Amino acid sequence: MYDEVFSSPNFGYPKGSHGRNGHDILGICLHITGATWTSNYNWIMNPAANASYNAIVRDDGTVVSLVPEENAAYSHGRINKATWPLLKSGVNPNLYTLSLARTGANQRTWTREQLYSTLDVLKIWARKHDIPLKRPYMFGHFEVDSVNRWYCPGEKFFDRVITELSKIEAPNEDPATTRLWYRVVAGSFSNRDYAERRKDNLKNIGVEAFIVQFVDADNNTWHRVVAASYQDPENARRHATSLNSSGLDAFITKFREG
Ligand SMILES: [Zn+2]
Numbered sequence: 001m002y003d004e005v006f007s008s009p010n011f012g013y014p015k016g017s018h019g020r021n022g023h024d025i026l027g028i029c030l031h032i033t034g035a036t037w038t039s040n041y042n043w044i045m046n047p048a049a050n051a052s053y054n055a056i057v058r059d060d061g062t063v064v065s066l067v068p069e070e071n072a073a074y075s076h077g078r079i080n081k082a083t084w085p086l087l088k089s090g091v092n093p094n095l096y097t098l099s100l101a102r103t104g105a106n107q108r109t110w111t112r113e114q115l116y117s118t119l120d121v122l123k124i125w126a127r128k129h130d131i132p133l134k135r136p137y138m139f140g141h142f143e144v145d146s147v148n149r150w151y152c153p154g155e156k157f158f159d160r161v162i163t164e165l166s167k168i169e170a171p172n173e174d175p176a177t178t179r180l181w182y183r184v185v186a187g188s189f190s191n192r193d194y195a196e197r198r199k200d201n202l203k204n205i206g207v208e209a210f211i212v213q214f215v216d217a218d219n220n221t222w223h224r225v226v227a228a229s230y231q232d233p234e235n236a237r238r239h240a241t242s243l244n245s246s247g248l249d250a251f252i253t254k255f256r257e258g
Contacts, residue, residue: 001124002055003062003233003252008044010052010074011067013092020072023096025129026086027137028122029076029144030153030161031101037064040103050074053101055121059216061113061254063121069129075099076144084143085136093144098125107154109219115157116256119164133165181255182236186227186248188214195223202227205246214253229255 012018033040037058044052044066052073056064067073072094079087087093100121102114126133136143138161141152186209187198195211202209207227214222227243227250230236236252243250 001063001121002065005065006041006045008052008066008073009047010044010050011071013072013095015050018071020070020095023091025069025098025131026096027131027139028098028100028125029093029139029141030118030158031075031099031141032105032107032151032153032157033101033103034105034152035103036105037103040101053099055100057100057102057114057117057121059103059111059114060214061111061117061256062252063117069098069125073099075101076141076149078145078148080145080147080149082144083146084139086139087144097139098129100125102153102157104154106218107151108156110154110157111214111216113254113256115160115164117254118161122161122165123168133168135162138162138165179256181229181231182233183212183224183229183253183255184227184236184239184243184250185224185253186243186250187225188222188251189225190220190222192223195225198225224253 013021031053033056040056043049052067053075054067054069054073056066058064075094076099077092077094088096100118102110102118104110122133122138131137140158141149186202187195189195199209199211202225209225209227212224212226214224216222228239240250240252
């Protein structure tokens with residue numbers, strides 16, 4: 001499920017302890033990181049930060065693991081006028097919950113890829129840890145700290161996630177997964193002409209590419225040159241690597257049909 005795995009030093013109570021001090025996982029807390037992936041990464045990998053999430057969904061829908069699910073992250077330990085009904089008094093909520101964040105600084109916007117990957121992770125975690133896919137088991141940071149984190153993970157985003165989860169009837173079926181594609185993007189440009197030029201260059205080496213638009217969390221439009229799409233992420237990775245070795249800045253994004 002994870003596209004990339006990193007090990008944040010910020011986990012466990014006391015810090016560095018594995019496991020959850022005997023607690024079972026009761027729920028999943030959603031967050032917005034408030035920044036870009038690069039700055040999130042630098043902060044979460046810094047042992048002085050005391051900040052982490054179990055996982056982050058990036059703008060392009062890729063999912064990064066930062067603290068293994070069996071360990072407690074440093075995500076929502078500060079309780080301030082909490083409304084979450086499952087809160088255990090006197091226990092750090094990170095010990096009995098998982099945390100999933102999405103990158104972004106604007107609580108009102110998100111990408112389509114991000115929403116769908118968030119739903120995927122919630123479904124997988126819920127099944128694995130036996131958590132019901134609905135409120136209050138799925139909750140937002142604003143329910144733990146309604147004063148300073150009222151915007152986390154984003155008012156409309158949280159509502160949308162809960163609405164989408166309520167449409168899931170057969171938890172053992174995941175038809176969405178069958179329509180998931182891994183796109184090999186050989187260049188992403190804010191200027192459409194540059195994207196066209198890249199497309200022509202690819203044609204010269206025998207690659208029929210096409211251009212898709214991508215709007216990031218800051219509402220910037222990018223023109224991505226798609227060299228190929230695969231259902232098997234390994235094939236996509238191989239193709240991207242071969243483009244990299246010919247000097248192209250290729251990377252992989254997830255794309256969901258429908
Ligand atoms: Zn948060």
